[in-house]
Amino acid sequence: MHDDGPTGRERDQVTIKDLSAELDLSITTISRALNGYSDVSAKTRERVQQAARDMGYTPNRNAQRLVTQKSHSIGWIKGDGSQHFVDPHFVEVFAGVLREVKNYDYDVVFASGDEKEIIPLYERYVKDQSVDGFILELPQPNDARIDYLLDADIPFVVHGREARSDKYAWVDIDNFGLFETLTTVLIGAGHKHIAFINGDEHYSFAVERRRGAQAALEKMNLAPDSLTIYNAVHPMVHAGFQLTQKALEDPTITAIIYSSAVMAVEGQAAIEGSSRTIGEDLEIATMDDELRHVDVSHLEDKISFVRAPLNDSGHALVRQLMQRIQNKGAPSGELIPGRIKLRPNLPAHLVPDCFEVEQAK
Amino acid sequence: MHDDGPTGRERDQVTIKDLSAELDLSITTISRALNGYSDVSAKTRERVQQAARDMGYTPNRNAQRLVTQKSHSIGWIKGDGSQHFVDPHFVEVFAGVLREVKNYDYDVVFASGDEKEIIPLYERYVKDQSVDGFILELPQPNDARIDYLLDADIPFVVHGREARSDKYAWVDIDNFGLFETLTTVLIGAGHKHIAFINGDEHYSFAVERRRGAQAALEKMNLAPDSLTIYNAVHPMVHAGFQLTQKALEDPTITAIIYSSAVMAVEGQAAIEGSSRTIGEDLEIATMDDELRHVDVSHLEDKISFVRAPLNDSGHALVRQLMQRIQNKGAPSGELIPGRIKLRPNLPAHLVPDCFEVEQAK
DNA sequence: TTCTTTTTCCAAAACGTTTTGGTAGATTAT
DNA sequence: ATAATCTACCAAAACGTTTTGGAAAAAGAA
Structure with missing residues (x-):
């Protein structure tokens, strides 16, 4: 004892x-x-x-923080009940953020909370001086978090956009433009019946993608029913397979656009089980999310891709937030530039200049 | 101007x-x-x-931290080049950690770095007083991080185990026991030719699962070739579908064990495309990772599950780390208890007592 | 009553930095 | 030679807490 x-x-x-x-x-x-x-x-x-x-x-960082009244940290707070938590896109953006903060000698403190706790958490972390600003994502219409942060005049940046996005700094990929372009190219190649296998339109990015694709129809003077939309519903493992099977029941379909690489890979299995052949009687184009656990290399030559690197989104989020924290200029938005990789015979001249385009020969 | x-x-x-x-x-x-x-x-x-x-x-947290010489934060540093980053399991454990730290009024600071930067980062964060201790994961044989942290006498806890895990605090799920049990039950139900669709054995958890399944063979006096192993290789989207097709080419197979729910769901599609019927001439059992984007509810009655909640791992990690930070007792390991849910006719009496067992009737 | 103990409060030091407002000495200008 | 400027340094205050070592007042014991 x-x-x-x-x-x-x-x-x-x-x-x-x-x-x-x-x-x-x-x-x-x-x-x-x-x-x-x-x-x-x-x-x-x-x-x-x-x-x-x-x-x-x-x-000693804490002594520095105390005397300078700056935490040299940014906060990222997520609702812990949300399905979104596990979204693989989040992890890629997160990785980009982590890489970029090091250039500013900043740290990232991460927290989660019940939907009702989020705003008090924002408040505490700022009063605390734990954090100089916030990253948030998946903004919703009339997002209460944004209301609060704007009102309290706390620096923040949003991954994604909603109605009053001119009031704050945001970063987004050009979902509309990416899918408008992809669809335009396929229509330009002569396809008149296209399937669009999209994600769950509960998410605004999926809505934007669908709207982009439909805008292409209009631009190219095709009837709205030239594009058939298939929506995966969350949780969506294997949706690509099932929706592709469904799409292939329509013999007039000559091209399929996928909203994610996972679904494209899953869809490939369904196509192989059908009478169609990719690149011959079926043109495939997809968004490549460039997620690390999805390998599309075996499809590189057979299908077309649009890309918008999520890591870049993470980098841009940090840069924008740093501007806010240092109070430089008016809040601005940043659209991550897209890239497109086309199969040989597709009309590259239809791709707008803001895209970086590559074409296999 | x-x-x-x-x-x-x-x-x-x-x-x-x-x-x-x-x-x-x-x-x-x-x-x-x-x-x-x-x-x-x-x-x-x-x-x-x-x-x-x-x-x-x-x-003011920074004043508190300065005077108490405690950061009230834990650090989590990941290699940013690693495939592991995107592993959905990580996100679930992460969510569990975030939830539990709140009970201790702790924060989580997250950083990533090049493989060579990791150790300097550990060093800095501690000298900094940014952090009181660390969580690490996916330990490798002779892990340099563990060498360093042990040597520097810095509090840490590991998710997973390797050779000298008696020297430090760890948390792990009982991969061996889970799959030994699952396999034992299937053998006990009379299955003599079983397919085991496993993950990439580059990861030690996958090795453990395979070893557990093989141990069951021995215990139940079956020849080693009664179990056919199929390994997915990373990246592994859709591996469950393909490997199931391959397994079904063997007509003697009467049961399939999956190492993940994703593969089980993918496999289901392959089975539906075959002449077999789940629950009739094919018994299915799987690990249910309980990932939020994988829904197995439609299979609940048709197949058996083992479960080991990853959120609990996160909670346990935090508890163990807090013990280390407060220097209470010797470092100890913690095995997250498993649960099993069996289909009606399977022999529940073969399940060891440490499992919580449920059986549909 | 007087002494002791308990209750309730406080002044000052400490944590490890950054920043303010200097000063002493060297250099240059007149 | 004297004044003005520049260079290189420093003492002390400040940031906002916690903790240490009391001390005055109230309560209890003798």
Whole structure:
């Protein structure tokens, strides 16, 4: 029966005071030398930097945060009940964000909460000084989070758009443009009956994609019923297979557009089980989400792709948010540029200039 | 041409000093009242709490962190090049972690880095006092991260196990036991030729599952070739479909075990396209990962499941890490208990006691 | 009553930085 | 030679908490 001994894990950090003692300089000078101020001589600065390295000095972030009144962190808070949580797109954007924040020496603090807790969480993290600003995603019409953040004048950036997106900074991929272009190209190649296998239109990005495809019809003077829409409903594993089977029951269909690479890969199995052959009597085009667990390389030569790298979205989100945090200029939106890769015989001249286009020969 | 005006975003937080002035009490008393010390009268405590609410006081985390020398944050650092990043299991565990940390009033800071940056990142985050401990996952044999963290005596917990897992705290699901049990039950029901559609054995969890299934053979006195192993290779979308087709080419197969619900759902399509019928001349059992984007409800009555909730893993990870941070006891491992749901005619008595078993009638 | 104990409060130090407002000395200008 | 400027440094205050070591007042014990 004895008392808790020492834990043995007291790491004693080397502080600016240790450097000061070691070098016989004031802590002011140490601080200013390390932070690149001009009122310290080159020789002294060199000495300080050397000693800092030698002694393994790392400034205490919490002291910095306290005195500068900046957390050097951004917050990302998700509703924990949401289906969205597991969306693989999220992970890709997340990866892009994590990579980009390092360029600003920022950290990311992540939290989840019940739908009703979200706004109090935003409030707390800011009052806390845990966080300088927020990333949010999947904005909904009249999103209460956006109401709050705008009203409280807290820096934030949104992945996606809704009605008042001119009021805040956002980043989005050009869902409308991507699918308008893809559809236009297929129509330009002579297809008059096209299937569009889309995601769940509960999500606004799916709605945008469908609208883009339909806009192409109008532009190319085709009747609305030239495009048949098939919507996957969440949860949607294997929807691509089933919807493709359904689409192929219509013999007039000569082309299929997929809204995601997963569905395209699944669809391929259904096509192989049918009498059709990709690239011969069936033209396939798809959005390639570039998710790491979906390999489309075996299809590269047989089908066409539009792409809009989600990692770039993550990078852009961070850049936009940093502008907001530093209060630079008016909030602006950023559309991630798309790329398109076309099969040989498709009409590349129909692709607008804002796209980077590549064509296999 | 004018100077930058005021930014207009200076939020002036209410501090403990404001409360002190308002209530005419020392800041010591305010602090102690709010932190539940016993040397403050009930009446005063009440007054303080009321005023704190009224004035919207939230303690500044960075000041707290500085003075207590605790960050009240845990770190999670991932290699950003890894395929693993997108693993949907990660997201579920992550969600569990996020939910549990709130019970400890902790935050999660997340970072990614190049494989070579990881260890320096661990080092920085600790010296920084950004973080009190770490969660890591997918440990590899002789994992350098674990070497470092053990050596530096930094609190951490691992999701998964490797050779020296007796030296640190870990949480894992009982992959071996889950699949040993599932296989035992099928053998006990009389199946003599079983297909096991497993994940990529590059991952140790997949190896464990295969070993568990094979252990069942031995226990039940069946020859090793009674179990045919099919391995999906990453990236594995649609592998369940293809591997099932392949398995069904063997007419002696009377049961299939799937290593994931996604593959089971995909496999179902292949079975429907064959001459077999689930539950009649083909017995199906699967791991249900309980991922939010995979719906197995339509299969509930037709096949058997083992489950080991990933959210629970997240909760356990946090609990274990908190023990380490508070330096309580020796590091211990925690096996997440499994559950099993059996179809009517399967022999439930073969399930070991550590499982929670349910049987449809 | 007087002494002791308990209750309730507080002043001051500490955590590790950054920033403000200097000053002493060297250099340049007059 | 004197004044003005520039260079290189520093003491002290500040950021907002928690904690330490009391001390005054109230209650209880003798």
